[in-house]
Amino acid sequence: MSFEPKIVAFLCNWCSYRGADLAGTSRMKSTPNVRPIRVMCSGRVEPALILKAFTAGADGVLVLGCHLGDCHYTEGNYKAARRIPLLKKMLEQFGIEDERVRLDWVSASEGANFVSIVNDITAKVRELGPFQRAS
Amino acid sequence: MAKLKLAIYWAASCGGCDVAILDTNERILDIAAIADIVFWPLALDFKYSDVEAMEDKSIDICLFNGAVRNSEQEHIAKLLRAKSKAMVAFGACACFGGIPALANFTNRAEVFERAYIEAPSNNNSNHTFPQTLTTVEEGDLELPEFYDTVLTLAQVVDVEYFVPGCPPPVDIINKIVDALASGQLPPVGTVFGSDKSLCDECDRVKEEKKITKIYRPHEIIPEPEKCLLEQGIICMGPATRGGCGQRCIKANMPCRGCFGPPPGVIDQGAKMLSAVASIYDVKDEAEIKKMVEEVVDPAGTFYRFGMSSSMLKRKRM
Numbered sequence: 051m052s053f054e055p056k057i058v059a060f061l062c063n064w065c066s067y068r069g070a071d072l073a074g075t076s077r078m079k080s081t082p083n084v085r086p087i088r089v090m091c092s093g094r095v096e097p098a099l100i101l102k103a104f105t106a107g108a109d110g111v112l113v114l115g116c117h118l119g120d121c122h123y124t125e126g127n128y129k130a131a132r133r134i135p136l137l138k139k140m141l142e143q144f145g146i147e148d149e150r151v152r153l154d155w156v157s158a159s160e161g162a163n164f165v166s167i168v169n170d171i172t173a174k175v176r177e178l179g180p181f182q183r184a185s
Numbered sequence: 186m187a188k189l190k191l192a193i194y195w196a197a198s199c200g201g202c203d204v205a206i207l208d209t210n211e212r213i214l215d216i217a218a219i220a221d222i223v224f225w226p227l228a229l230d231f232k233y234s235d236v237e238a239m240e241d242k243s244i245d246i247c248l249f250n251g252a253v254r255n256s257e258q259e260h261i262a263k264l265l266r267a268k269s270k271a272m273v274a275f276g277a278c279a280c281f282g283g284i285p286a287l288a289n290f291t292n293r294a295e296v297f298e299r300a301y302i303e304a305p306s307n308n309n310s311n312h313t314f315p316q317t318l319t320t321v322e323e324g325d326l327e328l329p330e331f332y333d334t335v336l337t338l339a340q341v342v343d344v345e346y347f348v349p350g351c352p353p354p355v356d357i358i359n360k361i362v363d364a365l366a367s368g369q370l371p372p373v374g375t376v377f378g379s380d381k382s383l384c385d386e387c388d389r390v391k392e393e394k395k396i397t398k399i400y401r402p403h404e405i406i407p408e409p410e411k412c413l414l415e416q417g418i419i420c421m422g423p424a425t426r427g428g429c430g431q432r433c434i435k436a437n438m439p440c441r442g443c444f445g446p447p448p449g450v451i452d453q454g455a456k457m458l459s460a461v462a463s464i465y466d467v468k469d470e471a472e473i474k475k476m477v478e479e480v481v482d483p484a485g486t487f488y489r490f491g492m493s494s495s496m497l498k499r500k501r502m
Contacts, residue, residue: 096455097455104496105496129462131468132467132473133462135477139477140484145500145501182501182502
């Protein structure tokens with residue numbers, strides 16, 4: 051059987067979760083590998099949660115928030131925009147591939163964008179193979 | 186009251202923790218008054234066979250310093266565990282992996298390559314590496330097996346108490362001596378430190394935390410009264426347990442995190458990374474890139490003492 055990656059997706063309540071909802075109600079098809087977790091803001095996704103997702107069985111982690119400037123809490127997504135690149139630099143030192151973590155922006159009206167991001171990260175992580183956990 | 190029996194052991198450590206015990210100065214006499222030291226390789230000439238000959242649980246308390254990175258250290262940790270009523274992870278290395286655990290960014294093969302081939306003082310054209318077993322005319326010579334991954338003490342045996350610090354401060358050692366003397370040891374699992382973060386205890390003036398540049402310690406002479414983070418220096422205070430007496434802060438140096446995470450924090454490095462990114466007050470992509478570049482070695486900085494006990498534990502092999 052071919053490898054099917056598990057992707058944990060942290061979706062912000064105000065934009066991205068609604069974007070995912072729109073994709074669903076519009077009957078758009080996307081790969082079924084994503085496990086969505088609704089959070090109030092992409093700024094709520096502290097780096098420890100991403101590490102925890104990996105240690106708990108995820109092969110990839112997706113963080114989606116409102117477009118910059120659109121944050122319901124004004125600044126939350128800017129915090130995410132700073133944390134995730136720094137986290138990625140650190141993950142590289144741990145030998146964790148860049149493509150396993152992705153931060154992107156999906157508004158409530160962008161169902162199609164949600165589908166394309168989900169399909170893209172699924173394909174990339176599938177190619178990388180399973181995330182190797184430390185024993 | 187019969188005298189207590191105390192053992193002190195060093196595994197993957199520098200010896201600083203042993204010296205910290207001697208730094209209690211005249212109180213070392215109090216220690217000698219309440220306890221017989223039955224094993225202390227750094228200071229006294231006992232053999233492993235002396236420990237093996239002891240009854241199980243006959244040592245009252247064992248202060249174990251250093252991380253575990255080879256089979257000898259693991260064997261002695263298990264031996265001392267069997268012989269001791271209370272096992273204490275003494276110092277940052279035993280508690281969290283400490284500086285030796287930075288080797289978890291590499292592995293045995295790379296460590297050997299560096300130590301026995303690349304290091305400038307070597308003359309090893311035959312590429313000889315240590316072997317666990319070498320047979321010579323006189324018989325077999327054995328060496329411990331070196332591990333790929335550096336472990337904390339608690340990852341090898343059950344541990345009753347944790348004493349963080351690189352090395353543990355003298356006043357905390359004195360607290361342990363007092364607890365031993367009174368026979369009133371705290372509940373199992375106690376960490377000898379504060380329940381607050383270092384920031385919470387720090388005497389420096391703290392205002393709004395917003396920075397636009399990160400300085401490495403050698404690039405700036407910090408103001409002595411002002412929060413070091415607010416001056417752009419990565420100080421691990423927000424993600425580090427207090428109780429150390431602010432030794433580094435008072436010397437105008439940033440906290441490096443040797444007391445480990447405060448209660449409730451599961452991953453010290455992730456927490457600190459989050460804090461640094463949060464206070465770095467920029468919004469556009471180029472400036473964010475500059476921030477990422479300014480944190481030269483994020484994993485080594487944020488997990489300087491905490492690699493073994495971190496969520497990721499080591500680099501993928």
